[in-house]
Amino acid sequence: MHPRNAWQAMAGPGYPLSPWPWRSAGYLLTGAVTGAVVLACLVVSVTAGGLLALALVGLPLLLGTALAGIPVARLERLRLRLVDRDPAPDPHRPPPGPGLRVWLTTRLREPATWRELGHALLFACLLWPVDALALTVALLFPVAVTATPLLMATVGDGREAKVLKMWTVTGWPAAFAVAALGLVLLALGAYLLGVAAGARAALTRLLIAPRDGDPDARITELTRSRVRLVDAFEAERRRIERDLHDGAQQRLVALTMTLGLARLDAPPGPLVDQLAKAHGEAEGALRELRELIHGIHPQVLADYGLEAAVADAADRSAVPVDVELGLSERLPASVEAAAYFVVREALANVARHSGARRAWVSGGHRDGRLVLEIGDDGRGGARAGAGSGLTGLADRVSVLDGRLSLSSPAGGPTLLRVEIPCTPCTPGTTPRTL
Numbered sequence: 168m169h170p171r172n173a174w175q176a177m178a179g180p181g182y183p184l185s186p187w188p189w190r191s192a193g194y195l196l197t198g199a200v201t202g203a204v205v206l207a208c209l210v211v212s213v214t215a216g217g218l219l220a221l222a223l224v225g226l227p228l229l230l231g232t233a234l235a236g237i238p239v240a241r242l243e244r245l246r247l248r249l250v251d252r253d254p255a256p257d258p259h260r261p262p263p264g265p266g267l268r269v270w271l272t273t274r275l276r277e278p279a280t281w282r283e284l285g286h287a288l289l290f291a292c293l294l295w296p297v298d299a300l301a302l303t304v305a306l307l308f309p310v311a312v313t314a315t316p317l318l319m320a321t322v323g324d325g326r327e328a329k330v331l332k333m334w335t336v337t338g339w340p341a342a343f344a345v346a347a348l349g350l351v352l353l354a355l356g357a358y359l360l361g362v363a364a365g366a367r368a369a370l371t372r373l374l375i376a377p378r379d380g381d382p383d384a385r386i387t388e389l390t391r392s393r394v395r396l397v398d399a400f401e402a403e404r405r406r407i408e409r410d411l412h413d414g415a416q417q418r419l420v421a422l423t424m425t426l427g428l429a430r431l432d433a434p435p436g437p438l439v440d441q442l443a444k445a446h447g448e449a450e451g452a453l454r455e456l457r458e459l460i461h462g463i464h465p466q467v468l469a470d471y472g473l474e475a476a477v478a479d480a481a482d483r484s485a486v487p488v489d490v491e492l493g494l495s496e497r498l499p500a501s502v503e504a505a506a507y508f509v510v511r512e513a514l515a516n517v518a519r520h521s522g523a524r525r526a527w528v529s530g531g532h533r534d535g536r537l538v539l540e541i542g543d544d545g546r547g548g549a550r551a552g553a554g555s556g557l558t559g560l561a562d563r564v565s566v567l568d569g570r571l572s573l574s575s576p577a578g579g580p581t582l583l584r585v586e587i588p589c590t591p592c593t594p595g596t597t598p599r600t601l
Contacts (some may be wrong), residue, residue, distance in 0.1 A: 172251040177358060187250075188357035191364035194249040195302040198367065201246075203294020205239055212520055234274060236283030239290065239372055240375040247371060251366045255376035264535050264590060277373075286374040294367065301363035305356035313349030316342045366387040423449040465507070480511045485518040486526050486543070493531035496591035505567055506539055506585060509560045513541040513583050516557070521545025521581060532591060537569075539585040543580040547579035556581070 176187040209232065216228030237259075244255040258279040262269045271358045274280045311331055319328035319342045327337045336342050426446040470477035474494045481488035498504070510528055517526045523545030530539035550573075561571040569587035 171253055172368065173361040177361045177365075182361070188220070188360050190249045191360040192302060192306055194246060194364045194368070195298040195360065197246055197249075198290075198298040199295050199302065201239075201242065202290050202298065203498040205235075205287060206291035206295070209235060212490065213465065230271075233284060234271075234280065236285070236287040237280060239287040240283040243286070243290075243371050244376050247368055247376070250368045251372065255372060258376070261476070261590060267305065283375050286371070289374075294370075296453060298363075298367065300369075305359035306353075309349050309352035309356045311349075311350055313346050315345040315349065326352045396524050405451040407541075419449060419452055421423065468503060468507050471498075473506055476503070476507045477510050480507070480514060481528065484514045484526070486521075486523055488514060489525070489527040491527070491529040492539075496532070498537060498589050498591060502587050502589045504569060505560075505563050505569070506537060506587065509564065509571065509583075509585050510539065510541055511523070511559055512557065516549065517541075517543045517545065518580075520549065521547075521579075523579075523581075535588055535590065537585075537587045537589055540582060541585075542580055545579050545581060546577075547575045547581050548577050549573060549575035549581050 173187050173191050175476045176182055176185060179185075182188070212228050212232045212235070216226070216232060219228065235546055244257070247255050251567075257279060259274065262273040308331060313334055315328050315330055316339070319325060319336070319339070321327065325339075327335050328342060329335055332347055336345055374580045401569070423446065426442055430441050433442055465476055465479065467479050472494065477492060478490050481490050498506075514526060518521050522545050523543035525545040526541070528539065528541050530537070532538075557571070557573065564571045564585060564587060567587050567589075569585065573581075574584075575581040
């Protein structure tokens, strides 16, 4: 098994000759350089922001200082790959909408932002000098000791050489003995580099990229995975609808036409009766298949969007329905599908249970949310419990971070409200499920 990080590599044979000591040295070297740059940037930003704060010009600088941990943490997650092959996830959740203000509000409310700022301050004030010290002791000193014969041959004119500017070596035997000692120190320094880089990486991961993730990151990932499952489910529904429409339905149409032609050509008698019966059964099966296809995923929803699909559902309703929807743009496919099936189930409940004379569907997209209201003038008393079909729809809406609420006092009216946060699709594009 290949080692995943510097600490695991040190447990195996041949570590000093492996790439891991050099990876550790690169990690510490880039840490020292980056830390010095971060310190200089923070000092300049805080100083300039403080001096210009009275004129309000410095406030953006101070705000940038508060958010400085974000780019530093992003760079640190990239540097972690030098000594730790395990991925370092980004703990930040995507903003709920576009725009700089929404992004800033989201980031300033996240604990991860302030944790990363604390890491940046620790990095700038303490960690990078430690990186430089470890690199100097574990690599530069042993290299300088190993180079004693070279120093004697060049700087010392073959007579003497100063080792680390602390003691003088005279004579070639002593120089080569010191060089041999330097090789031993270099091998020991390889392990010291691994320990220092491993400890440094573990601290960094603890602060900005924990292996198990913080609760916010886990919740964000669970939400994303639920949305991906809904998208995959919608894609599968559309694939089944397309296969039935292009395959089984076309075969049934051909069979119905063939039976109809055979019925016309057959002579009078029992055969005509059997062909008529078979023709009727085929037509019934075709009607049921078309209703099934429409129930799986109506083509009008995919082609023309939610407004047209709701109008089609209203036309199919046994109770007259008034539709007032204001949707100038297409919405994500998963949102359109969830909203459509809520409307269709609600209208089915109106026809079955409410005794209403009229129903209505209204709503639109505003303030980053799709809002729909389905109401009727029936007897009321509806409950979103077993048998209503609304419980499953409420779960489906909640997967999209939406809400479904029902108001149905005795005597009516009944009002079902759906809210789903979403962003309209880019104009000129077709909503995609995946």
